[in-house]
Amino acid sequence: MSRRLRVRIIHDTEDLIEALVGTPEQQALGTNDLELLPVPRYDGGVFPYLRSWKDHMYMWDEIAQGREMEVPDLYLIDCDFALDRSATPLPYKPDGRGLLHGVVQVAYAMGKEPRCPFGFAVYSVDPTRMKRDPYAITTFGLLKAMRGELPIKDDKGEDISLGDYFAGSFDELPHGGLPRTVWGLALDMYRTKLFELCRADAIGLGLDSVLTASAAVRAFISGGCAPAEGLPIEWVRVGRAESILLSSLLADCRDGGAWNAEGLGGIIPWLEELEKLGWHQNQYLPAKALLDATDANLAAPSPPRRDMLQRIRGVAVCMYVARMLANKAVGRQGASPNAVTDYFEWEHKQLERAVAEGLKAQMTPEQAIDAVADGTHWPFDPAALLCVTQFLSDSGMPPSDWPKSVK
DSSP: OOBOEEEEEEOSOSTTSOSSSSOHHHHHHSOSSEEEOOEEOTTSOEESSBOOHHHHHHHHHHHHTTOOOOOOSEEEEESOOTTOTTSOOOSSSOOTHHHHHHHHHHHHHHHHSTTOOOEEEEEBSSGGGGGGOHHHHHHHHHHHHHTTOOOOBOTTSOBOOHHHHHHHHGGGSOBSSOGGGTHHHHHHHHHHHHHHHHHTTSSEEOHHHHHHHHHHHHHHHTTOOOOOTTOEEEEEETTEEEEEEHHHHTGGGEETTEEOHHHHHHHHHHHHHHHHHHHHHHHHHHHHHHHTOOHHHHTOOOOOOSSHHHHHHHHHHHHHHHHHHHHHHTTOOOOOHHHHHHHHHHHHHHHHHHHHHHHHTTOOHHHHHHHHHHTSSSOOOHHHHHHHHHHHHHTTOOGGGSOGGGO
16 A cells, blocks of 8 residues: 655654644644654653654663564754753753754664665754754764765865864755755655665666656646546565655645646656666566576566566567577577677667657557557567567467567
8 A cells, every 4th residue: 555755753842733733744744745653752652753862762662672663764853952851951052962863763764674765854943053063063974974975075086074064064954943844855865865776776666656657747747637646656675565655755746735737847857767767677677587598498488468567578578589589590609698788778778769759749658658569669670570479489378478569
């Protein structure tokens, strides 16, 4: 079942949620497209966000006793915790221990769910005051390093002072002291991290979901219907499948629960890059198995199923096998691994270009892929298709299992 992104607020007062009107998310964040992840209290109850040292210690005591707790996707961190009366008072102001709470939370998540996308945003009424606190600078540097933002050299290629760099970073933080003003920054960081993990093949995208979501966004921008509320983007990481609602992943492109065409226009480049990664993952990964195959099992791809991804993958695999068979038919001994890689990369680019042309022609993703399978937008080599037909027949595949393009 698809879910919203989970948010952990770290804030030192209880006044974010005062009235019994509206949801806690609406009161604290100004949106219901994100989900607040509550924290267990020391008195046995729960609170919508982490607000004190005492509550944080109780949370860790619960974890130490074996209680399972969900990991947040977004962290909104009030860096000045001067109003936390449960902690030992500091002899000076400001009190940067909000950053310490944030570092502990993110470190726990990275240990429990490695290679998992996350985003955070740090805020305060006046974050520039933290420049005077060495502990705040230290913990803020740790947070940035966990995100992979650790500069080593300056623009001139010389070593930099990390202390000076992170102290100066407080000047760039938003003022205002409320999580509702900064969650968009954390969400943007989450999307960037998701893209980075996909590019590193640590996450496998559900290509169908990305194409469907992209088509819905483009249709709305062009004056069509708004994307469906239950539309997800799906991916798989080690040991777990995720399905995140598009309305949550793009919550900063919505106003009052309704889609904003102008905001969605700015997200199109990210969606396009995600599509490219999805095509790359789903077309290239099967080639790895083919490169390791022997002549005995090379010509035995599984009959392509009727879903979109398998239709495209089946055509690509059959074209690859056809080329190998054609090589052998003219007396060659088979392509080298480098030649196989080059050929499959060419196939991938042809597929990507063909589907892109279909989408530009106002086709739905399903129609674009059907057009590719039919050969409408992809000039198949007739001789290669003849080889595919003969190969499928010799392999005992019934005609009902053949790709459309070779029927």
